[in-house]
Amino acid sequence: MNDPRHDHDLPAALRMQLRTLRTPEPPARELWPDIAARLPSQPRAAAEPAPRRRPRLLPALSAAAVLALALGLGWQLRPSSPEPAQAPPLAARPAPARAAPLVVVADAMTREYNGALREVPAPRPTAPGYRSLLELDASAAAVRDALAQDPDAVFLLQRLQHIHARRLALTRQLASA
Amino acid sequence: MLIATMSASQDESGAATDVDQALARASAGGDMAAFEALYRRHAGRVHGVILRLVGHQHSRAEDLTQEAFVRAWQALPGFRFESAVGTWLHRLAANTALMELRSRRGGPAIDSGEDALEGIGSGDTAGHRTALSMDLQQAVDSLPPRARAVLVLYDIEGWTHEEIATALDMAIGSSKAQLHRARRLLRARLGDSA
Numbered sequence: 001m002n003d004p005r006h007d008h009d010l011p012a013a014l015r016m017q018l019r020t021l022r023t024p025e026p027p028a029r030e031l032w033p034d035i036a037a038r039l040p041s042q043p044r045a046a047a048e049p050a051p052r053r054r055p056r057l058l059p060a061l062s063a064a065a066v067l068a069l070a071l072g073l074g075w076q077l078r079p080s081s082p083e084p085a086q087a088p089p090l091a092a093r094p095a096p097a098r099a100a101p102l103v104v105v106a107d108a109m110t111r112e113y114n115g116a117l118r119e120v121p122a123p124r125p126t127a128p129g130y131r132s133l134l135e136l137d138a139s140a141a142a143v144r145d146a147l148a149q150d151p152d153a154v155f156l157l158q159r160l161q162h163i164h165a166r167r168l169a170l171t172r173q174l175a176s177a
Numbered sequence: 178m179l180i181a182t183m184s185a186s187q188d189e190s191g192a193a194t195d196v197d198q199a200l201a202r203a204s205a206g207g208d209m210a211a212f213e214a215l216y217r218r219h220a221g222r223v224h225g226v227i228l229r230l231v232g233h234q235h236s237r238a239e240d241l242t243q244e245a246f247v248r249a250w251q252a253l254p255g256f257r258f259e260s261a262v263g264t265w266l267h268r269l270a271a272n273t274a275l276m277e278l279r280s281r282r283g284g285p286a287i288d289s290g291e292d293a294l295e296g297i298g299s300g301d302t303a304g305h306r307t308a309l310s311m312d313l314q315q316a317v318d319s320l321p322p323r324a325r326a327v328l329v330l331y332d333i334e335g336w337t338h339e340e341i342a343t344a345l346d347m348a349i350g351s352s353k354a355q356l357h358r359a360r361r362l363l364r365a366r367l368g369d370s371a
Binding site: 009010014015017018019021022023024025026027028029031032034035036038039042043044045046047100101102104105107108154 | 195196199200203205208209210211212213214216217218220221222224228229235238239242243246247250251252253255313317328332333334357360361363367
């Protein structure tokens with residue numbers, strides 16, 4: 001915030017009027033195609049190492065972000081499987097052009113989920129609990145449909161993360177039985 | 178139902194921040210779809226601050242907006258998430274415009290004095306207005322570039338003189354002097370009616 005001591009040479013009304021000029025002004029023409037065309041050839045900064053202590057960051061993250069991080073970490077640390085990969089029951093849906101942000105996040109999350117699932121041996125359809133897998137798949141599909149209808153609903157993203165986590169855990173449980 | 182718990186505006190604000198962070202993290206990993214979503218969420222603010230800094234020269238503002246997002250793409254892998262993504266993008270956008278302003282410092286006398294006011298750094302409709310008919314935005318646009326930059330950053334965007342001095346590579350005293358001059362010119366352009 002700037003210093004009110006420097007405001008004596010400007011009437012308060014004019015100062016307030018100036019503040020009202022701070023408004024978003026979308027570009028008149030579509031800039032994204034030109035930006036996108038330039039991105040692949042751009043050098044990028046090296047990734048920052050994770051700070052050892054970030055106490056102020058965690059409270060600011062909602063359950064959605066925390067769950068995403070936790071789920072991602074869980075998949076990163078998953079045990080390697082001796083079995084060949086299994087085709088996932090849920091195919092990642094490609095993001096449509098100009099997809100809503102949560103849909104883009106859901107797509108990225110689903111791709112990670114499918115990658116993790118491929119590492120787990122496929123349970124047999126006759127295995128106890130297999131029906132629960134199908135129900136979870138149906139629930140995930142329903143949530144994705146709902147997210148497509150309401151692309152700003154963070155709770156749907158959280159729900160999808162929860163279903164993916166349960167589906168993955170149950171698949172591993174059945175595979176090791 | 179879960180939806181009943183998500184209605185408060187602070188939740189919406191927090192959710193927006195979380196979405197930005199998730200998109201920024203995915204973008205940092207190379208996900209262009211996520212970066213496009215980030216662009217669409219922030220293009221208005223980014224373009225807005227650049228547009229104000231360049232005096233509503235639309236073509237120039239669009240070029241600089243592109244440049245700002247390309248720079249954001251380059252820098253995102255190193256972003257430490259110590260500030261909000263939107264704040265970081267806004268600052269990066271302003272710095273992109275200011276960098277161009279600094280690069281023009283050695284050019285023609287674009288900001289040498291009050292006599293330079295007429296027709297310099299003004300918007301697309303320059304020359305079609307009189308001082309008396311100017312609205313506030315047009316009056317700001319008509320200021321000399323460096324004076325305008327300081328006034329926009331201080332009086333519109335809320336930066337401090339320390340931040341402005343750093344961004345414009347000038348002494349803090351120079352920032353204060355430029356602000357004083359810009360305000361005086363602005364009031365004169367408005368016919369001192371404000």
